[in-house]
Amino acid sequence: MAVPGSPLDPRAQGCNQLIRDGATLVQNAADVMEAVHPYQSSVASPAASFEPPSTGEMDGEALGEVEQLLGPSPVPVDEIIRLSGASSGAVQMALLELDLAGRLDRHAGGRVSLRAA
Numbered sequence: 001m002a003v004p005g006s007p008l009d010p011r012a013q014g015c016n017q018l019i020r021d022g023a024t025l026v027q028n029a030a031d032v033m034e035a036v037h038p039y040q041s042s043v044a045s046p047a048a049s050f051e052p053p054s055t056g057e058m059d060g061e062a063l064g065e066v067e068q069l070l071g072p073s074p075v076p077v078d079e080i081i082r083l084s085g086a087s088s089g090a091v092q093m094a095l096l097e098l099d100l101a102g103r104l105d106r107h108a109g110g111r112v113s114l115r116a117a
Helices: 010-020 029-043 060-069 077-084 088-100
Strands: 104-107 111-114
Touching: 060 077, 060 088, 077 088, 077 111, 088 104
Parallel strands: none
Antiparallel strands: 104 111
C-alpha cells in the first residue's frame, strides 16, 4: 500500500514509484480497511471475560509503608507504587491522606516528598 504524493514533490517519488509498480493505492481509511478485511477473522482473539482488579480498602499498613518510602528529597509517585507493592489506588489514597494532613509536598514531574517539620 502507498499514499500518493504530488508529482512535483521529490519527497513523494518513492510512494509514487511503488504505486506505479503495482502497490495498492490508499486514498482514505476505507481503502486500508478493505485491504485488511480478509485477515480480520484470523487475527481476532478468543473472547475472555474481564475481571477488574480488586480495589481493596486502604489500611494503616499501606499508609505507614508509603510514609516510610518518602523522605525530604522528591521521589516519583510511580517509584513509590513500585517499591511499596501496594495498588496505585492505595498509594494515591495514602498520599492524599498525607497531603490533607499537611505533611506532603508535591513537585513537578509527579514527584512527592515529606514536608520538613
